[in-house]
Amino acid sequence: MPFDELFKPTDYAVPLFVGLILAELLYGWKTGRIKYEGKDAFVSMFMGLGSTVVGASLFATIFAASYWVWENYRIFDFGGELTIGLFILAFVLEDLTYYWIHRMGHRMRWMWAAHVIHHSSQHYNLSTALRQTWTGDFTPGVFFRWPLFILGIHPSVVFFCAGFNLVYQFWIHTEAVDRCPKWFEAIFNTPSHHRVHHANNPRYLDANYAGVFIIWDKIFGTYVPELKEEPCNYGLVNDLDTFNPVRIAFHEWVGILKDITGAKSWRDRILYLLAPPGWTPDGSRMTSNMIKAAWQKRIEADGSAAK
Amino acid sequence: MDPILLIGSLIAISLLAGLATKLFPAKAALESHSAAVDYQRYNPDAKIETPLLSKTEDAAIIPVLEPRGQLGLVTKLGDQLVCRTLTINEPPLTSIVGNRLTLSHQDFTQPPLTLVYGEADMAKIRTLIAALIPIEGASDAV
Numbered sequence: 001m002p003f004d005e006l007f008k009p010t011d012y013a014v015p016l017f018v019g020l021i022l023a024e025l026l027y028g029w030k031t032g033r034i035k036y037e038g039k040d041a042f043v044s045m046f047m048g049l050g051s052t053v054v055g056a057s058l059f060a061t062i063f064a065a066s067y068w069v070w071e072n073y074r075i076f077d078f079g080g081e082l083t084i085g086l087f088i089l090a091f092v093l094e095d096l097t098y099y100w101i102h103r104m105g106h107r108m109r110w111m112w113a114a115h116v117i118h119h120s121s122q123h124y125n126l127s128t129a130l131r132q133t134w135t136g137d138f139t140p141g142v143f144f145r146w147p148l149f150i151l152g153i154h155p156s157v158v159f160f161c162a163g164f165n166l167v168y169q170f171w172i173h174t175e176a177v178d179r180c181p182k183w184f185e186a187i188f189n190t191p192s193h194h195r196v197h198h199a200n201n202p203r204y205l206d207a208n209y210a211g212v213f214i215i216w217d218k219i220f221g222t223y224v225p226e227l228k229e230e231p232c233n234y235g236l237v238n239d240l241d242t243f244n245p246v247r248i249a250f251h252e253w254v255g256i257l258k259d260i261t262g263a264k265s266w267r268d269r270i271l272y273l274l275a276p277p278g279w280t281p282d283g284s285r286m287t288s289n290m291i292k293a294a295w296q297k298r299i300e301a302d303g304s305a306a307k
Numbered sequence: 308m309d310p311i312l313l314i315g316s317l318i319a320i321s322l323l324a325g326l327a328t329k330l331f332p333a334k335a336a337l338e339s340h341s342a343a344v345d346y347q348r349y350n351p352d353a354k355i356e357t358p359l360l361s362k363t364e365d366a367a368i369i370p371v372l373e374p375r376g377q378l379g380l381v382t383k384l385g386d387q388l389v390c391r392t393l394t395i396n397e398p399p400l401t402s403i404v405g406n407r408l409t410l411s412h413q414d415f416t417q418p419p420l421t422l423v424y425g426e427a428d429m430a431k432i433r434t435l436i437a438a439l440i441p442i443e444g445a446s447d448a449v
Contacts, residue, residue: 018319025323029330037385038328045320049313056308122387127323237349241382241389241417251415258413284396298351 001082003156009163010052017170021045021126027176034125034175039243041127046245047117048130058137066155069146076152087161090153091212094145094161098211101144103222106206106288110273111139113252120248122235124198129173134249165211169194189214192226199232202295205288237278237291252277333386336364342381343369345388355379359432361422362406368422370435378435380410382420391417398439408432 021041028034078086105115114133121128136142148158172194180190189210197208207224210217217223226232240248259272259280268281278287286294342358346369353374358367358381369379376395381388391414393399399412400419406429411419424432 014316018323021323022326025327025330035386036327036331037333037387038324038331039385040387041327042320042324045323049316049320053308053313127327233348235387238391239384239387239389241384241391241414243385247416254415294352 003080003082003154006082006156006160009160009167013167013170017126017130020171024126024174024176028125035123036125036127037123040121040123041125043243043245043248044121044123044127044131047134047248048132050134050245050249051132051136054134055137062137062142063155063159065142066145066149066158070149070152070155073150074152075150078152078154078157080154082157082160086153086157090148090157091161091164093148093151093153094158095165095210095212096216097145097148098162098165099209099216099220101141102209102211103220104144105139105141106209107276108140108274109252109256109277109279111141112277113256114139114141116236116252116277117248119198119236120240122239124173124175124195124232124234126170126173128198128234129170135253168212173198185214187213187215193217193223195232195234196224196226198234200235200237201230201233202292203227203230204232205237205292237286237288331386335386337367337381337383337388339367341388342367345381346379346390349390350379350392353377353379359424359428361424363421363423366420366422368408368432368435370431376439378439382417389417393439395439401436401439403429403433403436408436 024034025036028036101111102115105111114135117133118128118131121131145158145162149155169189172189172191174191175195177191179185179192180188184190185192189208189212193208193210193214196204199205204224204226207222208214208217209222214223240251242248256272260269263269263272264281271279271281276287276289278285278290283290337360339358339360342360343355346355346358347353350371354372356370356372358369358379360367364383366380366382369381371377371379371392378393380391380393382391383389391412393410393412397413399410401411402409406423406425408422408424408429409419410422422432
């Protein structure tokens with residue numbers, strides 16, 4: 001397929017998204033296994049629509065920059081047709097890139113300001129998958145795919161694969177599926193793996209960043225399995241008390257701005273942007289590492305008390 | 308983006324959300340026990356007393372014994388609970404008029420909220436909040 005005929009997979013998937021949300025709603029109502037809340041679901045889907053609008057508005061700029069990098073700095077030339085081999089190579093490498101964008105999206109407050117939106121619901125259902133950022137293109141995340149362009153993969157192919165990656169991730173936002181077959185759980189990101197990622201239990205914080213292949217988490221040491229004895233509790237460590245989409249979209253940016261304007265040194269200003277969420281110069285707030293360390297300490301203390 | 312597609316999407320979103328509201332009504336009131344459990348889940352080391360539930364049954368103040376200089380706040384958002392800790396370092400703007408306590412603090416995602424209490428609970432709240440900050444309009448209180 002010539003590059004200029006590549007389409008946006010997410011556009012074609014919208015009817016599927018709507019159909020599956022409807023099916024999950026009815027399934028949840030019938031079985032009681034899944035919960036929805038009207039306002040929460042509305043906000044999630046509205047954030048998805050807003051993300052699409054913003055993404056479409058900025059796509060030309062992002063694509064032009066990507067094309068410029070590919071045109072001027074590519075190492076290899078993969079030709080002008082999308083072959084199966086090129087698709088597989090691009091899909092796997094794009095997924096690896098996604099892993100790092102996503103990981104940094106949790107570990108750098110600047111990128112977290114955009115990504116936090118996706119985690120801001122206390123529900124975990126298919127509508128949560130659509131709760132997407134409006135500000136992702138204003139973070140360093142936009143540069144993470146540049147190595148692929150430098151390698152020689154055409155931007156059209158990279159964004160085509162990124163679209164499929166997003167479509168894949170839709171179905172894993174559900175509690176309707178408990179576990180998939182073992183071989184599938186070993187290779188692919190599944191509802192079980194991704195429930196862990198959305199949980200705010202200290203045990204599960206900062207884990208399972210995968211898009212399609214869970215193997216990246218296993219390789220880079222961020223894989224945490226879902227435990228039957230510890231059900232996932234969804235949301236943020238500091239949940240939002242609003243259904244206002246604008247406040248949801250921009251709350252962390254406002255937080256960063258407040259912190260930066262109140263900071264005493266340039267070092268602190270820079271770290272408010274680049275350090276993990278929760279970082280403060282005086283340690284008065286908690287990062288996820290601090291929350292996990294406190295939890296670990298409590299477990300150990302409980303263990304010695306039990307002895 | 309095509310305006311027809313945009314309007315169509317908004318209609319589909321509203322219909323699905325409307326159906327969700329119908330099938331999963333979030334009518335349960337906040338209970339003292341669930342407020343305590345929620346606060347304790349996020350603050351496992353805190354020593355707390357019985358939550359003071361607002362008569363509106365959508366928010367509760369949690370007296371925190373340890374660590375000192377803190378006050379818990381649990382509010383209901385849809386069918387979920389949201390938990391905050393008010394501290395002496397970032398005290399909320401507070402006013403008590405009659406049996407109504409209005410709290411507003413430096414939180415972009417939490418609008419100011421009003422809690423309603425009987426006389427006995429309001430007296431306790433007054434003491435708890437006085438430990439955090441001076442109360443604006445306290446003289447108007449019943």
